[in-house]
Amino acid sequence: MVQEQVTHEKQENREVVLEVKDLGVSFRAGTTEDYKSKVFNLFSKKDDEPKEKEFWPLRNLDLKGYQGEILGIIGSNGSGKTTLCKLISGILKPDEGSVYTDGEVSALFSLGMGFNKELTGRENVYLNGMMLGIPKDTIDEYFETIHEFSGLGEFIEQPMKYYSSGMKARLGFSVTSHLNPEILILDEALNTGDAQFGKKAADKMKQLVKQAKMVIIVTHSLNYAKRNCDRLVWLDQGEIKGDGDPKEVAKMYRDSVPKRPKRQRSFELVKANAEVKDNVIVKADDATVEYKLGRKPFHALKDLDFEIREGEVVGIIGHNGAGKSTLCKLLTNILRPDQGSILIQGDTSALLGYGTGFNAQLSGRDNIYLNGMLLNIPKDVVDRELENIIDFSGIRKSIDKPVKYYSSGMAARLGFSIAAQLKPDIFIIDEALSTGDMAFKEKASEKIQEMMESAKAVIIVSHSMRFVKQVCTRAIWMEQGQIVSDGEAEEVVEQYKESVKRKG
Incomplete structure (x- = not known):
């Protein structure tokens, strides 16, 4: 309790660059939104199909982010992490409450969302930069640095439809992190990266918070969060269940995961039991x-x-x-x-x-x-x-x-x-x-x-x-x-x- 009070006092003395108040957003489940959906329903629609109902992935959420911190967000799939990132970055508008950000927000969603697969890596660097409001001459200035950091070599001239998910993640991170973001959001963006690039990206994020305002990382890797985040927030069904020291919050989350029912032997990853045959x-x-x-x-x-x-x-x-x-x-x-x-x-x-x-x-x-x-x-x-x-x-x-x-x-x-x-x-x-x-x-x-x-x-x-x-x-x-x-x-x-x- 004393530790929580000390942490709270430290936070209150820092400059607030992100403030979310009473935030809520709703979707309609069961809706079909376009012609293709309606045609497809002819094949799969059933009499007992659920009727349209309102769904709130986030509601009554309050959160602050502070100057110079790397804030991690963890939680199970569907807990509201991506929805929160989309609200902070302005991709979604809240139905309730408000989002305040002191600075421009650059968001990198998983697999370089926003890339055009028919364009080359080089062309997508310019496309993403322009989408982020970066002047072309600035992109010209940073292009070689972005290219070198990504490690893509000659693949930068290849259409992105030939890229692996890890290559897209490399290029997406390289673009967003080198174009001077003030608030950088990484939503599952580095999960497919190899170990060597992951370390390089972590070092880059630490540099960013010295010159930018804050970095927000959404991840399922608790070890990654504990190594690289100053503070951790645990989301569950659209509510904050933990907020504070990364090791403590990670333990709270880990302890909340339901234990799998015990079988005749407790489950543990082991080598395959199948016999290797000559076939x-x-x-x-x-x-x-x-x-x-x-x-x-x-x-x-x-x-x-x-x-x-x-x-x-x-x-x-x-x-x-x-x-x-x-x-x-x-x-x-x-x-x-x-x-x-x-x-x-x-x-x-x-x-x-x-x-x-x-x-x-x-x-x-x-x-x-x-x-x-x-x-x-x-x-x-x-x-x-x-x-x-x-x-x-x-x-x-x-x-x-x-x-x-x-x-x-x-x-x-x-x-x-x-x-x-x-x-x-x-x-x-x-x-x-x-x-x-x-x-x-x-x-x-x-x-x-x-x-x-x-x-x-x-x-x-x-x-x-x-x-x-x-x-x-x-x-x-x-x-x-x-x-x-x-x-x-x-x-x-x-x-x-x-x-x-x-x-x-």
Whole structure:
């Protein structure tokens, strides 16, 4: 109690640069907002579909932010974190209360929201700068610094539709953090970044608060929040449940997460129990994917040779831009190799991060049917599995809201639930759980464990070395589109971590 009083007094003596008073915003659940939505409802509408009702993701919220602080915001998916960020940045207008900010707000939402995928990285730097009200000559002045910080190299001239989620995050952070923001909001923007870039971004944020006014970070990583934030706010169902010292608030949040029901043995991430068989499920033979960077060819993947056998759980690791997401797109036939071949034995279901393939105008319920159709799943099978998918996702209250109102974590929850419930032969997970909250990550990890024992093969792209070491039977480390190392998971992870230390 004494500590809380001292903290309160320290805050009151600092300059207030953000003040939220009695803040509230409401949405209408169950509405269909456009022609496409109404047409789609002909396929999925049921007699017992919920009627339109009012939903308040935030209400009666009071919060202050102070000069020179890095403020972290944590909470489960759907707790109101993204909605609060949109209100502070002016993307949403409150229905109740007020938001005061002393300075210009620059917000970076997950995956560089606002980027145009058909434009190059260079063109998107200028597009984002102009959207933030930055004069072109200022962007000219900072461009090379932004480019160098992002670490994208020649990829800066490539259309963004070829970028991985981590590359988008790198460029988005580089733009917003180098154009002199006064109040910088990062909403799940660095969750897909590799360890080396994450450290560089953390150092940059500490520099920013010396010259800017404050930084707000939304994250599901409690360790990241404790390392980098001066103060932590815990949101739950639109209310502040904790506000203060990062270690204390993180512990309060962790203690609030419901414990999973005990099974015959307590759940713990372990290696797959499935026996590795001689049957080859995936075979790459000199697989190469080539793009044009101006007049020069660029190899996103070059001469990949590997086999994955039935029963293996393979982790794919490497820095942003190493070729991991491109490989996933090859494995799911989104891309075809320009040279060589890749053979796949079995049906593949992929979750390529953040609900790829969702239609933002449709409700979560409609998107379950849409994704089922995209995966060639008969409608009667989707009907049968619908309630299981909704229950597992844990977002039933929002299932009839348009997905454009979902946070990235809610989209990730729903995307994982759809893909996992369909029990594919080969299951590919490309950074899809990087925005999941603690409770859902535990549940999803348990589901992955079950799938590892029933699917022919599981392929996991992740920046979490701990997760790869615990779960995967094998790891493939990629750099610049080529395989650097392929072998037993613990050994390859240690090789990769040593490489990061040497470079950073």
